[in-house]
Amino acid sequence: MRWRNHQIITGLAIYSITGGFISAGLAAVGAVLPDVLEVGGVIKHRTVTHWPYPYLLLASALYLWQWHNPSVLPYLLFFFVLGVVMHLLLDSLSNHGIPVGQSPSAGKRLSLNLYKTFTPSEEVTSAGLVVVFLATAYFRGLLSGEHIRLEVNLVVQLMGMLIGR
Template structure:
């Protein structure tokens, strides 16, 4: 398991990825509001598999389900990502769901190298590279390298060229 700080940092990278994909798909909405919402949802989704386990409705705030079970199930996060991507441009809330799913998948990827593993399909699978809290800098660097790759590839032909600023009369 990556540390809470690492999940927050990788969530920001997931938000950048989600925002770039939403922008590239043309589902940014008026004033690019859905791009910003996808970014925020990606940041939030980066920690979601852990806080979804907490019984927020109880005084003790204990876990209501076992850690790394249903909220860490890879199939559900991938299905949410695919469905939200399919709905981009058709339903405004799809951008938020897409960003949230990007963050959730980034969380699972950060937890995967730990010996406890992640239940991708049925049983847990682990890369078994290091113990919890170790190599957080490597996990964060890999997440941001992935974000850089996605953002630069998708933005090279769209909003990175500042056409949207020129259209507003400021560029």
């Protein structure tokens, strides 16, 4: 899946669940990490960087850290890593899938074969997911002017704190 589709779908999915711009934005940034880690083709595409178990373990650890000791760092890291997990879920919908064996090179892959990257089937699948997550956000009231205004104010306040105003 193209990076833009990974980021749009992941951002919308997380927003439709949390209603938060920050969590959605962090997840959208994390949504390209598995491909970025391939270091310009040094690591073969959809191998070790797409093996889900380390990311799932890390996401679980961050969730437990946040649960037992609520603070900003585990919150931010959790949603970033959740973006990585969403990347893998979206790639598992493709014809090539993701490695799920005992090791990334074990040969076992998860593929639902809904689309092929760089074809119209990717765009149709992406559009369908966008509609699902937008509808979810709409019916949860997360697209209302009031909710969006509150989220924008929160982001502005946090940015002000970060730059010292």
